[in-house]
Amino acid sequence: HGSASGSGSGADDTADSHARRLGGGASTLMIHIAFCVASCGFIAFGMNILKLPLILGYLLGGVLVGPICLDIVPNPTEIDHMSSFGMVFLLFMIGLELDVSELLKMGKVVIGTGLLQFPLCAAILTGSFMLLEVAGLSWGTGPYAALYIGVPCGLSSTMVVVKMLSEQADMDTAPGRLTVGILIFQDIWAILVLAVQPDLASPQASGILTTFAMIVGLMLVALAYAKFVMPAVFVFASSSIELMLIVALAWCFFMCCLATLPFVGLSMELAALISGVALATFPYSTEFIGKVKYIRDFFITLFFAGLGMQMPAPTLSCVGKAILVALVVLAVRWLCIFLVVVGFGGNKRLAAVSTINLSQVSEFALVMCSLGMKYHHIGDDTLTIMIWAFVVLMVSSSYTIRSNYTIYGTMRRSLRRVIGTRSMIIGDTLDDCEDGAGHVDRNIVLLGFHKIAAMLVAHFEHHNPHLLAKLHVVDFHEHIMPELRKRGVTCAYGDISSPDVLEHAHHGEVRLVICSIPDSMLQGVTNLRLLQIAKQVWPEADVIVSADNPRQAHSLYEAGADYVLRTAKLCAERLHTLISDHSSHTVHHHHVGEEVKLASVFAAFKEKDKDHITKGILV
Secondary structure (H helix, E strand, C coil), rough: CHHHHHHHHHHHHHHHHHHHHHHCCCCHHHHHHHHHHHHHHHHHHHHHHCCCHHHHHHHHHHHHCCCCCCCCCCCHHHHHHHHHHHHHHHHHHHHCCCCHHHHHCCHHHHHHHHHHHHHHEEEEEEHHHHHHHHHCCCCCCCHHHHHHHCCCCHHHCCHCCCCCCCHHHCCHHHHHHHHHHHHHHHHHHHHHHHHHHCCCCCHHHHHHHHHHHHHHHHHHHHCCCCCCCCHHHHHCCCHHHHHHHHHHHHHHHHHHHHCCCCCCCCHHHHHHHHHHHHHCCCHHHHHHHHHHHHHHHHHHHHHHHHHHCCCCCCCHHHHHHHHHHHHHHHHHHHHHHHHHHCCCCCCHHHHHHHHHHHHCCCCHHHHHHHHHHHCCCCCCCHHHHHHHHHHHHHHHHHCCCHHHHHHHHHHHHHHHHCCCCCCCCCCHHHHHHHCCCHCCCEEEEEEECCCCHHHHHHHHHCCCCHHHHHHEEEEECHHHHHHHHCCCEEEEEEECCCHHHHHHHHCCCEEEECCCCCCCHHHHHCCCCCCCHHHHHHHCCCEEEEECCHHHHHHHHHHCCCCECCHHHCCCCCHHHHHHHHHHHHHHHHHCCCCCHHHHHHHHHHHHCCCCCCCCCCC
16 A cells, blocks of 8 residues: 555655646746846836846845735745856956956065955954944844944955956956956955854864965866866867857866865855856867856846845844944945055055946845844844845946946045145146156147057057157056057056146147047046047147047047047948958959959958057057
């Protein structure tokens, strides 16, 4: 009888399984994910119409289906577990995009700031919250409430920052690279904090040293595989893009499996970062990024939805404390990032923009507080304060990161008005420029130095080298300046959107001002604003600016531009000429009865378009 019963049970399971594959009842997890994605999608669409951050839509989508609203998903634990893959894919992509050589070029700035930022932030924040606790402000029950508010707030959100910088194509700028470098150091610090956390009353140095040793060991394993094993694997798999992607993901999760072995004890997120860095040197990394980002975005949506589900019903006391935490965090970030970057030799623009980028709290803060409740270090009221502080800073960051360069420019101008033009705390004047005395005969000024300007210098060097003596470049990328000076082009470091800076950038008569960078590439300023500034500083000069479309070009001409560059129009004119020559050549040979060979036409145009690469400055 028991056998028959077991057989019947097995048959029922099989029937249920077949029913599911044929479109029958879905699992609870599938239903919850479906409601989450639908809710987040519709609300994010509304946020986009209102010009609000998409992240806010994902959060509100989670709130809508969560316990405090419709209660469709009463327990977000399963969603949380699935959304953790978002962080894994995110850090894997960071590793793939990470140019370690460029990061190392920043030298002591990124290394020094990465090593000092978190300990300084954690110490100052914890001290501040302890003082407020002594003054009578409670951060919750438990012996370590102030510590659990202060230490986690020293970390910034990798999830939010990298997502926003990627959307703005800001990852490969100097502030973007410094921001990512600091985040990587913060992730390592977070791993060390998590290693110490269980024995908070009596932390053991051996645990920290073991964690460091395991991180180094995992890096050595990854580099060894990347050097000796993965090249052969990718050569074999390169015939199929699908197989390449699966192999790349298998590599990522293989490293994650190694990290989670009991005797290693590292996080999957850190392993994903290391595996991505190991693959970054392969020529296929761009293809991997293009494919993985869609998987990442799905799990990131679930991450923010899960966070929205965890948000407790707000109380005035809780939200007020969270806002106070947010304000203290913002103030301490300027002390521990801006001042440290400047102290290690970084310029003020780099320091300010990186500080704005990192002005939020990490998702690791919620993990640490959740573990703190498990270890009976804090009560749930402390976690509630931290959740609301995280949300407040995350929403504010989605605005400030999007406008980081504009905020920097506004701060610099405001401080200049208050303190005076010669005593700017934020912003770099061109008194730092060594070439100041030699500008008298240089009457062509390039505002910003990007691809078109680099090609122009290369063209001058090949065809009209005497014109290099007429050029003066104003830009904030210091690494291009040694190469420009070798070619006889003077240059000055500074903010091209500042009239005061431009007045000090050149001491001679300027006859032509050129901005060859379109608005889509400029940060914190527009061609219209640069035109107005150039006309203000050099009223007698002709000004050439750039436009992305005809309407913008018309506006620039209306504002007084002498000529407006439009890349699309110039390309169309070149194609028109090529096609016209092509047609004329074909007709001529048809009339005389010769065989039509157009290689000479294309050869002539290729010679015209030949890039005369100027090593070190072609960007």
